[in-house]
Amino acid sequence: MQQKIVVLGAGESGVGAAFLAQQKGFEVFVSDRGKIKDSFKKELEEKGIPYEEGQHTIEKIFSATEIIKSPGIPDTVPMIVELQEKGIPIISEIEFASRYTDAFLIGITGSNGKTTTALLTYHLLQAANFDVVLAGNVGYSFARKVAEKEVKYYVLELSSFQLDGIDQFRPHISLLLNITPDHLDRYDYKMENYIRSKFRITRNQTTTDTFYFKKEDENIGGYMAEHTILPQKMAISSTQIDKEKINSANASFDLSTTRFRGQHNAMNALFAVSVAKQLQLSDEQIQAGLDTFVNVAHRMEVVAEIDGVEYINDSKATNVDATFYALEAMKRPIVWIVGGQDKGNDYQPLENLVADKVESIVFLGVDNSKLIKLYGGQKKWVEAKSAKEAVQKAKMLAEKGEVVLLSPACASFDLFKNYENRGDLFREAVLQLKDK
Numbered sequence: 001m002q003q004k005i006v007v008l009g010a011g012e013s014g015v016g017a018a019f020l021a022q023q024k025g026f027e028v029f030v031s032d033r034g035k036i037k038d039s040f041k042k043e044l045e046e047k048g049i050p051y052e053e054g055q056h057t058i059e060k061i062f063s064a065t066e067i068i069k070s071p072g073i074p075d076t077v078p079m080i081v082e083l084q085e086k087g088i089p090i091i092s093e094i095e096f097a098s099r100y101t102d103a104f105l106i107g108i109t110g111s112n113g114k115t116t117t118a119l120l121t122y123h124l125l126q127a128a129n130f131d132v133v134l135a136g137n138v139g140y141s142f143a144r145k146v147a148e149k150e151v152k153y154y155v156l157e158l159s160s161f162q163l164d165g166i167d168q169f170r171p172h173i174s175l176l177l178n179i180t181p182d183h184l185d186r187y188d189y190k191m192e193n194y195i196r197s198k199f200r201i202t203r204n205q206t207t208t209d210t211f212y213f214k215k216e217d218e219n220i221g222g223y224m225a226e227h228t229i230l231p232q233k234m235a236i237s238s239t240q241i242d243k244e245k246i247n248s249a250n251a252s253f254d255l256s257t258t259r260f261r262g263q264h265n266a267m268n269a270l271f272a273v274s275v276a277k278q279l280q281l282s283d284e285q286i287q288a289g290l291d292t293f294v295n296v297a298h299r300m301e302v303v304a305e306i307d308g309v310e311y312i313n314d315s316k317a318t319n320v321d322a323t324f325y326a327l328e329a330m331k332r333p334i335v336w337i338v339g340g341q342d343k344g345n346d347y348q349p350l351e352n353l354v355a356d357k358v359e360s361i362v363f364l365g366v367d368n369s370k371l372i373k374l375y376g377g378q379k380k381w382v383e384a385k386s387a388k389e390a391v392q393k394a395k396m397l398a399e400k401g402e403v404v405l406l407s408p409a410c411a412s413f414d415l416f417k418n419y420e421n422r423g424d425l426f427r428e429a430v431l432q433l434k435d436k
Contacts, residue, residue, distance in 0.1 A: 002027045006061050009070020010036040010044070010051060013162075016141030017068045017093040018049050023147050024100065029064075031056050064088055068096050071137075071161035074186060092165025094136065094158065097143035103151055105170070106275060107136075109158045109201050110177025110214075112322045113268045115296055117177060118157035120272040124289040125153060128281050137162060138296070160197040161186070170204035173278065174231065175212045175271050179219035180321035184344045195219050205231040210278065212236055212271055236274060241266045249277040251286075258290045261300055262329025298423035300326060303430045308400030309335075311391075311430045314407040315423030320345050323409035327353040332403040334358045335394045337384075339365035340410030340422075347374055347409065354378070360397040364390045364406075366414040385415065387425035388432075395433060404430075 005021040007014045010032040021028045030044060030051035044051050052060075056079060061067070067083060067090040074080070083090055098105070108118045115138050122134040135142040136156035145154070156171070179198050187193035202211055207230050213220050215235035224233075240247045244256040246266055253273060260269055269290065276286050295301070301313040310332065317323045318340075327334065327350065336358045347370075360380040363371055368383055375381070380397065384390035394404040406426045408419075416422040 003065040004029070004063060005066055005068060006031060006064035007068045007070075008032075008056075008061070008073055010040050010053070011070060011072070012040075012144070013093040013141045014068070014070050015040045015043060016144030016147070017096055018044065018051075019047065020097060020100065020143040020147040021068070022047060022049055026065075029060055031061055062086065062088070066091065068093055069165060071159060071165065075164070090165065091167060092162050093141055093143045094156070094162045095166045095169045097141070097146045098166075098169040101146050101150070101154070104153045104172050106153065106155045106173045106175070107158050107169075107171030107201050108156065108175040108177070108271075109160070109163065109198055110175070111180040111198075111319060112325065113177045113264060113271075114157050114159075114175075115316065116265065116299060117175065117268045117271050118155050119296055120269060120289075120293055121275050122155040123293050124272060124276045124281060124286060125155065125279065127289045127292065128276075128285045130279075158201060160194060160200075163200040164197055166200060166203065168204055170206075171201065171209070173210045173212070173275055174201045174205060175275070176201060176214070176220060177268070177271060178214050178217050178321070180319065181344075181346060189344055191219070195223050199223055199227070199229075202229050202231060205229075207231065210234055212274055214267065234274065236267065236270050238263070238267065240270055246270050246273065248273045251277070251283045253283070253287055253290060255290065258293065259295060260290075260293075262325055264325035264329065265300070297427075298419060300329065301423070301427075303427050304434050306395075306430070306434050309395070309398045310403040312403060312405045312407075313423045313426050313430075314405060315412070315419045315426060317407040317409060318411050318419055319343070320347055320349055320409050323407045324349055324353065326405060326407040327357055330357060330403055330405060332401060333399075335360050335362065335398045335402055335404045337362045337364050337390050337394060337404065337406040337426075338408050338410070339363045339368050339371055340408045340412050340416075341365070341414040342367075342370060342410055345409060347371065350409070359399075359402060362390045362394050362397070364408065364415070365410065387416075387422060388429040391426060391429035391433065 004027040007030045036053045125132040132153040135145045137159045138157040209231040211231040212234045215237040298316040303311045314326045363383045382393045412419045412422040
């Protein structure tokens with residue numbers, strides 16, 4: 001009897017999983033309670049994969065041999081709870097894809113910096129002519145890439161939501177960059193639950209594998225003090241950073257010739273370089289890769305300089321820690337655009353940086369009351385309800401020699417589709433100023 005895979009959620013992760021499942025001979029059905037993007041619908045139709053949108057047909061879903069769940073669907077959803085009670089296995093697309101490749105897997109997670117680190121690790125390996133693919137929580141899904149062709153190496157960015165759905169997934173090299181409060185609304189507002197989720201990246205590793213982690217991170221250190229971690233442990237420390245140089249495995253690399261800004265990006269580079277050194281890249285190859293790396297959009301992206309004011313898009317900073325690093329990296333006085341959908345954030349860690357570096361604030365969001373209560377009495381401030389309005393008001397506040405920094409410390413869903421949409425509209429509004 002043919003086994004049936006039901007894929008819940010028809011985003012990139014779900015559609016990729018459906019392609020791979022079909023390729024491996026499963027009966028496949030895709031169900032999304034929301035609206036499926038036209039581009040994904042077209043792909044499903046071209047491959048003859050049945051799907052539904054705007055509803056979940058219970059009979060079809062509960063007839064599954066196995067469920068592949070979108071990382072965006074919480075385990076607390078009643079239908080998921082009922083599926084678990086009936087003993088129907090529920091896994092992530094990452095878990096499913098890992099069954100069908102013997103490639104060398106490099107898994108990267110952390111509250112902040114994982115996209116930059118994954119992109120840089122991939123770039124270093126690709127520039128050194130490795131047969132490597134980037135996938136996971138950035139770009140295309142792991143399952144889609146496994147379905148397309150066999151490669152020798154995968155660099156995978158992994159969110160805590162993706163790790164929650166693994167069972168046997170085992171990276172040969174794992175990286176845990178940091179753990180700071182994020183997504184606590186998904187983890188019963190308990191930090192220990194979130195920390196446990198991040199450490200799932202080491203769950204199936206053995207003594208022949210490698211685990212890189214940030215030495216100074218108290219959440220990482222606290223967990224490791226109480227739990228056995230089997231892979232070879234490799235601590236990455238801020239002591240390996242010397243101004244604009246980073247030191248790894250008896251070699252020094254110059255960041256002054258690169259696009260990296262700030263201590264946090266130096267740490268990201270250290271993790272990526274450490275992996276490259278382990279995989280036997282030469283120092284010359286690594287430095288060349290660092291020099292040619294261009295970071296992802298919406299992450300400390302310099303959009304323009306207009307009338308002596310620099311505009312930076314850091315829309316990907318959806319939590320407090322990411323914004324901390326962005327504020328810390330700025331050399332100019334800041335007009336700070338902040339706000340959005342609060343995820344139970346504690347903004348206290350930003351107070352000293354705001355006091356020292358921020359000249360004025362544009363609160364961008366539906367409900368800015370929490371942030372205004374904290375910072376409204378200290379700085380000049382205004383509110384905005386769109387990216388365009390935020391940019392226009394920031395321009396009025398900014399003086400020559402300052403920087404307008406969009407680094408929201410919040411999710412984007414109150415006013416925008418996602419952080420990319422928020423960043424795109426910010427960039428568009430800035431470029432319109434430039435054209436005037």
